[in-house]
Amino acid sequence: MSSERESRRLDVRLVPFAVTCWATTAVGILWGSRTAWCLVGGAFLAAVVLVSTGVRSGTSSWTPHRTATLALLLFGSVCSTAVAARVQAAEAHPMVDLASKGAWVTLVVEVADDPQELASFGRRVLVDTHLYEIRKATETIRASGTIVVLAPSDGWRGVLPGQKVVLRGQLSPPLHRNLTMATVRVSGPPTEVGPAPPHQRWAGTLRARFAAAAAVLPPDEAGLLPGLVVGDTSSLSTEVKDDFTTTGLTHLTAVSGANVSILLGAVLLLVRALGLGPRAGAVLAAAALVAFVVVARPSPSVLRAAVMGSVALLALVSGRRKQAVPALAAGVIALLMWSPALAVDFGFLLSVTATAALIVVAPVWVDILVGRGWPQAAAEMVGVAVAAFAVTAPIVAGMTGTVSAVSVGANLLVAPVIGIVTVLGAVTALVAAIAVPVAELTVRLTQWPLWWLVTVADHASRIPGASILVPSGPVGALLVLSAVLLGGVALRARGLRLMLLGVAVGLALLWAPVWPSSLADGA
DSSP states (O other): OHHHHHHHSOOOTTHHHHHHHHHHHHHHHHHOHHHHHHHHHHHHHHHHHHHHHHHHHOGGGOOHHHHHHHHHHHHHHHHHHHHHHHHHHHHTOHHHHHHHTTOEEEEEEEEOSOOEEEGGGSSEEEEEEEEEEEEOSSOEEEOOOEEEEEEESTTTTTOOTTOEEEEEEEEEOOSSSSSEEEEEEOSSOOSEEOOOOHHHHHHHHHHHHHHHHHTTSOHHHHHHHHHHHHOOOTTOOHHHHHHHHHTTOGGGGSOOHHHHHHHHHHHHHHHHHHTOOHHHHHHHHHHHHHHHHHHHOOOHHHHHHHHHHHHHHHHHHHOOHHHHHHHHHHHHHHHHHHOGGGGGOHHHHHHHHHHHIIIIIHHHHHHHHHHTTOOHHHHHHHHHHHHHHHHHHHHHHHHHSEEETTHHHHHHHHHHHHHHHHHHHHHHHHHHHHOHHHHHHHGGGGHHHHHHHHHHHHHHHTSTTSEEEOOOSHHHHHHHHHHHHHHHHHHTSHHHHHHHHHHHHHHHHHHGGGHHHHHHHHO
16 A cells, blocks of 8 residues: 555655746846846855755765755756846847837848737737847848737738748837847838748648638638647637637647647557557657647747647656656756746746646546546546646636636537547648648548537637636736635535535526527527
């Protein structure tokens, strides 16, 4: 029995290092290089004090706890040094002074991701780019850094990641503190556009052929399928987007760890069916992961999803949370070292917490439900959906000022078809690369599951109180967190469970007269 408890115990030794890396990086980005250098000095001074007191006390005082604390302090000082140097370089960047003056400049940049449409700005797009040159009348300055371009849709929607473009526009300070050098507003298309890299041309062609094959479906379903498979929401209608936001299904239309884990899981099932060995399976899974990242675009959000999905799949396939937790912590550290801006990105926070819920919280709840007589499949569906909602709802509340009251129910209703749509959609994308007419036949297999997704989102969003307004920021996050904790305590007591059930029934009866008209409007 003790060995079984030992095997189920989580290995959290790497977690403090991931938290330290995340915290020091975020503090440096949000509060500047001076604060980051103060962290460096504080961590190093604490390490010196710890070593000196240990030397005075003798070798017997060097306990594993003291050694781990010293390692954490040294690691924190290294992380703080790295972010301090990057932030200090960003603060001294020539674009910062130009942006503060609202200067007009000519820039050579490389497109980093697909243009994102901005509904609140009319027909305009937001384009993340990497700076190459600042062209002035008398000189050309070679420089690097991240630049956000706010541009009209015409002339910009077709640019591909990896293309170098020349633009002229007016600079302004960055919209967010995330190591972005500046925002540049342009009023027309780029003056020069270079060729895209071969892999990006291939990815762009595949995405276009996939969208063409999906066009045989009804409009809502045709716009939804590319979003579910490769995160391409350019054809998704505003109504469906709003419905998905209200019902807490937006994560389905963005490239997430769930996409990656489903696709890799399908590859591993195919490997087992063909009787291939583990090495062949690892090679095929790695090839599928690389192909997916290229097609979905190798942006920080996609690479984040690839890492989180791989960690989640490790937990599900191996059944060993003990291995998955250090893998998650190592993934967080690696991603933050590669792209420090992720430390202040809400998407990264949501992705990490959802993955942690999947590998830490959900298995415990699944075991509890199974122990109470639930079927394994039902227990897993409910455990995963509730765990994901519980850990992400406070973050979403702080970010958007809303909480979806129907999120758990909507996610449970659509859960059985997500894997089907993802796998069939990926197969359709592969077939579309060879022959679009054949892909138009295979894509019809996704029509009913897609219809179910659209219908659930439409009807659930029309339920009164589907989206609850809360204060945005830390206040809203704390309110929702308190509600989640209170709900968790209430569900452990039979009397409180009955009281909550009575409240739910009372609210249902109160809103019952409104349902028929709401459902009729959505039909």
